[in-house]
Amino acid sequence: MTTPAISIQLWTVRDELTADLDGTLAKLSAIGFANVEAFGFVSRADELAAAFARHGVSSPTGHASLASGTENPFDSSIAVPTPDEVFAAAQKLGMTTVFDPFVAPDRWESVEEITKTVEALNSAAVIGAGYGISVGYHNHNQEFLTEIEGRYPLEIFAELLDPGVSLELDLYWASAGGADVVALLERLGDKVTALHVKDGTLEPLPSLGAIPTDQVPAGEGVVALADALDAAHSAQYAIVEFDHYPGDIWQGVRTGYEFLAARGLA
Secondary structure, three states: OOOOEEEEEHHHHHHHHHHOHHHHHHHHHHHOOOEEEEEOOHHHHHHHHHHHHHHOOEEEEEEOOOOOOOEOOOOOOOEOOOHHHHHHHHHHOOOOEEEEOOOOHHHHOOHHHHHHHHHHHHHHHHHHHOOOOEEEEEOOOOOOOOOEOOEOHHHHHHHHOOOOOEEEEEHHHHHHOOOOHHHHHHHHHHHEEEEEEOEEOOOOOOOOOOOOOOEEOOOOOOOOHHHHHHHOOOOOEEEEOOOOOOOOHHHHHHHHHHHHHOOOOO
């Protein structure tokens, strides 16, 4: 069993990064974060690499579209970078794994559609290998809202992926989709190489495409974070994230770090 390293998805502090990149990274470093997970990094890899170096943080993982085709799933006006562009930027940042963060809900409703996503990620993984970078997928709740032959779509997806393609399990979104995350982790086994450690009350349950309103600092909600960490035998990273938090984001982030540090992670 590995001991995951603590990280933070920079989406959590996206507004702060836009306002003050260096100041935000300095605050994260002061809290104790030695690792971050970058998003939107392809167009600004040089800038981010220099900033990360100034503040002594690494970005071993990142989020970028690899299986969404040519249409950006979040903003159709923004072109999706090619896999080569993604991996070249990731290489500049020293990443070891790029996780695709979102595939549309209608692509999780049949084995045929799931297989198309599998093929896209497996193909991207071949390209990534040429850069020394592996590929994975990050879930939301759409991968759990239906069942196919008695199983969650994410489980079918995991079985079809090539051996080197992994999963980053978002514990909050899997719980919001109705999954028992501890049992799910036991079934997925060593496919899971990273966790998003995110908590909430799940009241109300977030709907597809909506911004959650229930998220709270790690350990203050109903998501089985501690048990999930124990069950994630192959997780290399435990990554703090908020999709939305109405409170003091810095207090929330610090609480997440302390929650993980108290469990022996560093």
